[in-house]
Amino acid sequence: MKKILPILAAAAVLLGFGATACVQTKSEVDVKPIEIKPVHITLDINVRIQKDLDDFFGELDAL
């Protein structure tokens, strides 16, 4: 019986970690798309604006 107790305790701890890890993974999946999308859109617009600016002012800046 004494030998089984530490094994059971270790198993319980491992199960606990496992459960926690599952919860963390879920919350990341929920949050990521909401936070990252607008940043991508903003960056994309800025890149396109910067390209238009370079197209127009490129020659003038090189003078």
Place this chain on the structure above:
Amino acid sequence: MKKFLALSIAAFALVFAVPQVLSAADDAATIKKNMAERKPKIETLKKAGSIGENKSGYLEAMKDAKLEDADKKLIEDENKDRKAVYAAIAKKQGSTVEKVGELRAQTIHSNAKEGEYIQGEDGKWVKAPKPAEKKDEKKEK
């Protein structure tokens, strides 16, 4: 009747739409030409510390600068043309004139020659650093 309609549409396009497209291209070419002509004088004024590049993408006279009327007109004309370009790009990209100006200011500031006045994001005017220092700043970022 169909022929008449088609002819009418073609005539409308020739009278209204085509000149508008052409005039937009002409405007851009004219603005570019005028900016190129103004550039040497603007460079001289920048070198003298009389004017600087603000954080919104426009030229601005320094506080104590004694500018002649012709110089003031030059700054005014340059800023008017810059605004027209920013507005055209903003319209095309669904952005604002202010945002386009801010992005342009970033490029102008990174191209600024040593000692020229540039306005930081905090509104303070500083002299542009040496090119080597600029490289270091970029590396740090």
